[in-house]
Amino acid sequence: MSKDETRGGSPTTRLSHGGRKQAYAGAVNVPPFRASTILFDDVDHLNRADPDWLETRYGRIGNPSSRAFEEAMAELEGGYRAVSFGSGLQAITTALLAFCKAGDHLLVTDSCYGPTREFCRQMLAGLGVEVEFYDPLIGAGIEALFRPNTRALFLESPGSLSFEVQDVPAMTAAARARGIVTLLDNTWAAGWFYRPLKHGVDVSIQAATKFIAGHADANLGVAVCTEDAFRPVKTAAVLLGACAGSEDLYLGLRGIRTLGLRMERHQRTGLALAQWLASRPEVARILYPARPEDPGHSLWKRDFTGASGLFTVELKPVPRRAVSAMVDALTLFGIGFSYGGFESLVLPTNPAKSRSATEFKAEGPLVRIHCGLEEPADLIADLEKGFAIMETAQ
Ligand SMILES: Cc1ncc(COP(=O)(O)O)c(C=O)c1O
Structure with a gap:
């Protein structure tokens, strides 16, 4: 053999x-x-x-x-x-x-x-x-x-x-x-x-x-x-x-x-950040099927064995310049189109722009977040700083 x-x-x-x-x-x-x-x-x-x-x-x-x-x-x-x-x-x-x-x-x-x-x-x-x-x-x-x-x-x-x-x-x-x-x-x-x-x-x-x-x-x-x-x-x-x-x-x-190790870590950080974001007054909704509140959660639970740390956050209505100021203020999240790497990323986004069969509705601006392999507490501290800048930029 x-x-x-x-x-x-x-x-x-x-x-x-x-x-x-x-x-x-x-x-x-x-x-x-x-x-x-x-x-x-x-x-x-x-x-x-x-x-x-x-x-x-x-x-x-x-x-x-x-x-x-x-x-x-x-x-x-x-x-x-x-x-x-x-x-x-x-x-x-x-x-x-x-x-x-x-x-x-x-x-x-x-x-x-x-x-x-x-x-x-x-x-x-x-x-x-x-x-x-x-x-x-x-x-x-x-x-x-x-x-x-x-x-x-x-x-x-x-x-x-x-x-x-x-x-x-x-x-x-x-x-x-x-x-x-x-x-x-x-x-x-x-x-x-x-x-x-x-x-x-x-x-x-x-x-x-x-x-x-x-x-x-x-x-x-x-x-x-x-x-x-x-x-x-x-x-x-x-x-x-x-x-x-x-x-x-x-x-x-x-x-x-190392895929398994990394994915488990992306998931753990994703869940921690999504949980923290959900508690913030600036956040209207989190689009992340790993969260029980998400409309796709039951199908996700039935078919998937876990979640990567990639999700979208819908903010309460704020001027676009305030979102840009927040994203620019982050030091641990790079601004980039990709995801899946060891480093966290953030991307202002708008799914409504690429729809034809359905309408994507959101009350405020959206940012997509990729949770990398950094310490979750450090990422949360960075986001907290970003929200403070957003507040002053309104
Ligand atoms: C869901 C999805 N599919 C396909 C692609 C395309 O991959 P690549 O950039 O390697 O062509 C991307 C890239 O962002 C993606 O997010």
């Missing part, structure tokens, strides 16, 4: 051992393979068919770095195989192109990541795909939107910026009954707190740029697929020339090793 077969089966143990089937001169880590050319043993080897791209034949199509990262991700999310990409958005766009062609109908959640929406609106619609955005809370009611030409259903749970939790099992059951492919953006839960394939999803996509890499230093995407979905997604990646750089794959694989 190989070491691989005897290793422990708990998720934490799998994080330490996934993607390490090959040993490279005894190194614990699979090194970044800087390889475009990969040599064949002989002409017979060159001519042998490899319909599933299982072999490493050319750097862009697969090399030991991508193979190791993909194996670890497939194991983490319980998929057949994974396909790696140069960014999360590339994973999304390639997976959508794998299934949608001119004349097909595609359903996309209204709560999706903004650039996903724009790709669907500008590029897929331009290529002749009928794109329809739907209410993220529609649940089993999605069936009423299915048309004879509906090919794919795109979900994101919880949604970007607004964090609605979708009834994924009900939606995937309806889609499966009609042969409709389901894809889900799983970046928020990082495959650690949520395994979409268990809930009927065909392709679970992550911006591995975020929690998987975990250190704000890589651009990486991944699509974890069922056996049926793998071939179309990999084919689309090959046809589009999509691939990830070996340094970023290395960083993604290294991030996986």
